[in-house]
Amino acid sequence: MAATVLIGAQWGDEGKGKITDLLSQDFDYVARFQGGNNAGHTVIHGDRTLKLHLIPSGVMYETVTPVIGNGCVIDPKVLLGEIDTLQSEGISCERLIISTNAHLIMPYHRDLDGASERRLGANEIGTTRRGIGPAYQDKAARLGLRMQDLFDRSIFREKVAAALIEKNDILQKVYGLPTYTVDAIADEYLAYAERLKPYVDEVSPLLNDALDRGDWVFFEGAQGTQLDIDHGTYPFVTSSNPTSGGACVGTGVGPARIDRVLGIAKAYITRVGAGPFPTELFDDDGRQLIDVGHEYGTTTGRERRPGWYDAVIVKSAVQVNGLTDLAITKLDVLSGFDEIKVCVAYEHLGKRYTSVPGHQSAFHHAQPVYETLPGWQTDITGVRRFEDLPGAARDYINYLEELSGVPVSIIAVGPDRAQTIFRDWERRQR
Numbered sequence: 001m002a003a004t005v006l007i008g009a010q011w012g013d014e015g016k017g018k019i020t021d022l023l024s025q026d027f028d029y030v031a032r033f034q035g036g037n038n039a040g041h042t043v044i045h046g047d048r049t050l051k052l053h054l055i056p057s058g059v060m061y062e063t064v065t066p067v068i069g070n071g072c073v074i075d076p077k078v079l080l081g082e083i084d085t086l087q088s089e090g091i092s093c094e095r096l097i098i099s100t101n102a103h104l105i106m107p108y109h110r111d112l113d114g115a116s117e118r119r120l121g122a123n124e125i126g127t128t129r130r131g132i133g134p135a136y137q138d139k140a141a142r143l144g145l146r147m148q149d150l151f152d153r154s155i156f157r158e159k160v161a162a163a164l165i166e167k168n169d170i171l172q173k174v175y176g177l178p179t180y181t182v183d184a185i186a187d188e189y190l191a192y193a194e195r196l197k198p199y200v201d202e203v204s205p206l207l208n209d210a211l212d213r214g215d216w217v218f219f220e221g222a223q224g225t226q227l228d229i230d231h232g233t234y235p236f237v238t239s240s241n242p243t244s245g246g247a248c249v250g251t252g253v254g255p256a257r258i259d260r261v262l263g264i265a266k267a268y269i270t271r272v273g274a275g276p277f278p279t280e281l282f283d284d285d286g287r288q289l290i291d292v293g294h295e296y297g298t299t300t301g302r303e304r305r306p307g308w309y310d311a312v313i314v315k316s317a318v319q320v321n322g323l324t325d326l327a328i329t330k331l332d333v334l335s336g337f338d339e340i341k342v343c344v345a346y347e348h349l350g351k352r353y354t355s356v357p358g359h360q361s362a363f364h365h366a367q368p369v370y371e372t373l374p375g376w377q378t379d380i381t382g383v384r385r386f387e388d389l390p391g392a393a394r395d396y397i398n399y400l401e402e403l404s405g406v407p408v409s410i411i412a413v414g415p416d417r418a419q420t421i422f423r424d425w426e427r428r429q430r
């Protein structure tokens with residue numbers, strides 16, 4: 001499938017890193033299209049565990065060109081740190097391409113992210129405090145700095161000066177924080193420019209020409225559908241579009257070129273940060289999901305909030321993204337439960353909802369309506385064929401398929417790349 005988009009179908013942390021790592025070797029290009037270093041992908045490569053925040057997982061393969069699209073926001077210090085770490089592990093970043101139009105995360109974006117969260121107090125969003133929201137705010141306000149600005153000293157200084165008129169006022173007068181000078185920012189960022197220059201190029205022609213040649217392009221989504229600024233649980237969302245339309249906007253590739261949109265969903269569900277979560281568990285079952293599933297954030301280390309699989313939000317992900325199929329990850333974490341619950345609808349004030357309620361209050365107070373399925377007691381981490389799963393595990397997957405209306409083509413039964421069941425996925429013969 002020449003152009004494949006990979007999307008998180010829940011609240012992020014669906015195990016996209018493993019699936020991307022596994023599939024990206026079949027592709028010629030792997031492109032990030034939104035978000036920044038709020039994302040965190042744990043990639044197990046041989047006996048090494050690497051945590052990537054910005055650089056696409058495809059960097060591990062010499063045949064893959066990793067791309068960071070215009071829709072991303074980049075903290076140059078973090079990016080260079082990641083390049084250094086990868087190079088020190090013997091993984092070359094020479095092929096990396098960064099869009100000239102990607103926006104920069106500036107030091108004041110990080111300050112403002114933290115300050116605004118502190119101001120919200122109990123109403124905080126629970127952001128990663130990496131400056132993501134404030135960077136996208138400036139992009140929309142047309143006050144942002146882009147990668148290309150780094151390569152013209154006078155334009156860079158002019159734009160920083162224009163931004164600082166507003167930012168310093170807010171930092172000082174609203175939050176009582178220290179201000180910045182143009183010199184201090186220019187000294188830091190123009191030093192990064194030297195090192196970043198070899199990687200910066202135009203991404204839209206690069207990917208379109210690649211598709212014209214018959215090359216394969218993988219669009220690697222970060223976060224998840226329910227964290228989308230338009231389609232998620234606003235305001236408890238990130239500031240970009242992790243849904244499939246974002247892949248087009250965030251790289252400059254038209255929608256008609258996309259062949260496949262693969263949604264990734266965990267066999268249960270987790271969320272980090274605040275916001276509504278109808279199937280959230282506060283009991284021993286939730287504890288078991290956290291402990292067995294090692295549910296701690298890759299970026300912030302925060303313990304994730306656990307819950308049963310919510311078929312209503314996955315159905316919404318199928319519609320919003322035009323998902324062609326699903327990958328279900330971490331099925332092995334459910335082994336050992338006597339019974340497994342699946343949320344098939346919500347109820348609020350006597351009304352039953354089979355799609356995400358249009359009004360936020362109904363979603364906040366929605367009570368899950370569960371179907372209960374029998375669990376299985378055997379270890380499934382060694383299973384490689386669907387037919388070899390216990391009957392109850394097969395029934396569970398078949399039920400999720402029925403509820404979502406799309407096939408489950410990949411099932412992950414452990415963190416290792418080999419611990420994967422391919423049902424209907426044609427690997428590329430190189």
Ligand code: IMP
Pocket residue numbers: 011012013038039040125126127128129130132133222223227236237238239272273274
């Ligand atoms: P921000 O993206 O740092 O602004 O955070 C906004 C919301 O998105 C918070 O609830 C974060 O916890 C959540 N979030 C951001 N990135 C990720 C991710 O990669 N996985 C899961 N949640 C995320």
